[in-house]
Amino acid sequence: xxxxxxxxxxxxxxxxxxxxxxxxxxxxxxxxxxxxxxxxxxxxxxxxxxxxxxxxxxxxxxxxxxxxxxxxxxxxxxxxxxxxxxxxxxxxxxxxxxx
Amino acid sequence: xxxxxxxxxxxxxxxxxxxxxxxxxxxxxxxxxxxxxxxxxxxxxxxxxxxxxxxxxxxxxxxxxxxxxxxxxxxxxxxxxxxxxxxxxxxxxxxxxxxxxxxxxxxxxxxxxxxxxxxxxxxxxxxxxxxxxxxxxxxxxxxx
Numbered sequence: 001x002x003x004x005x006x007x008x009x010x011x012x013x014x015x016x017x018x019x020x021x022x023x024x025x026x027x028x029x030x031x032x033x034x035x036x037x038x039x040x041x042x043x044x045x046x047x048x049x050x051x052x053x054x055x056x057x058x059x060x061x062x063x064x065x066x067x068x069x070x071x072x073x074x075x076x077x078x079x080x081x082x083x084x085x086x087x088x089x090x091x092x093x094x095x096x097x098x099x
Numbered sequence: 100x101x102x103x104x105x106x107x108x109x110x111x112x113x114x115x116x117x118x119x120x121x122x123x124x125x126x127x128x129x130x131x132x133x134x135x136x137x138x139x140x141x142x143x144x145x146x147x148x149x150x151x152x153x154x155x156x157x158x159x160x161x162x163x164x165x166x167x168x169x170x171x172x173x174x175x176x177x178x179x180x181x182x183x184x185x186x187x188x189x190x191x192x193x194x195x196x197x198x199x200x201x202x203x204x205x206x207x208x209x210x211x212x213x214x215x216x217x218x219x220x221x222x223x224x225x226x227x228x229x230x231x232x233x234x235x236x237x238x239x240x241x242x243x
Binding site (some may be wrong): 062082085089 | 121122143151157209213
């Protein structure tokens with residue numbers, strides 16, 4: 001997995017790229033969580049994520065819940081087909097913010 | 100798409116038990132499933148189920164601890180019936196304790212087993228024959 005972070009006002013966009021599994025979840029959290037803790041609105045761009053497993057889904061849930069707790073928001077942007085399928089399989093499409 | 104004439108396959112591979120090898124598990128599965136006349140969506144689902152089961156071995160049978168042990172994954176298809184065997188030498192699986200979290204209880208974790216059960220027709224834990232400790236069998240009829 002690789003990533004790039006862009007900033008625009010209070011919105012930080014994390015562009016994730018590659019496959020997100022148990023091996024890279026800590027790395028993903030290290031990128032995303034500090035942005036949420038800084039009370040940024042976080043956009044996760046998932047266009048280039050070709051694979052996500054339950055560990056990746058856990059990162060999405062954790063980020064969403066942390067953001068709610070701190071009064072900010074995580075929005076999933078340009079979700080790839082394969083990631084959307086896993087989100088739907090987990091019945092999270094009504095819980096997470098999908099755009 | 101009609102899924103007829105599914106080739107018979109019988110392939111197995113060993114993997115070191117650690118999270119950095121999960122990508123190699125997926126590559127192996129994709130390689131094998133390329134040989135089958137099934138649609139891409141089903142291939143992706145099967146790769147996910149297998150990777151989740153392999154992840155459970157790393158996480159639960161080995162507690163994510165460093166080991167030199169290997170796990171073996173065997174993929175067989177015969178007359179359209181897919182069977183995937185997982186063999187490991189980790190802690191014995193306590194079958195009664197294996198359950199996914201309630202799906203409406205939104206919290207991180209506990210989804211891997213849910214995905215496996217959604218994708219596969221049957222999930223069976225057996226005691227492994229020596230030298231193995233655990234033997235998990237996932238199966239699915241690909242003719243449906």
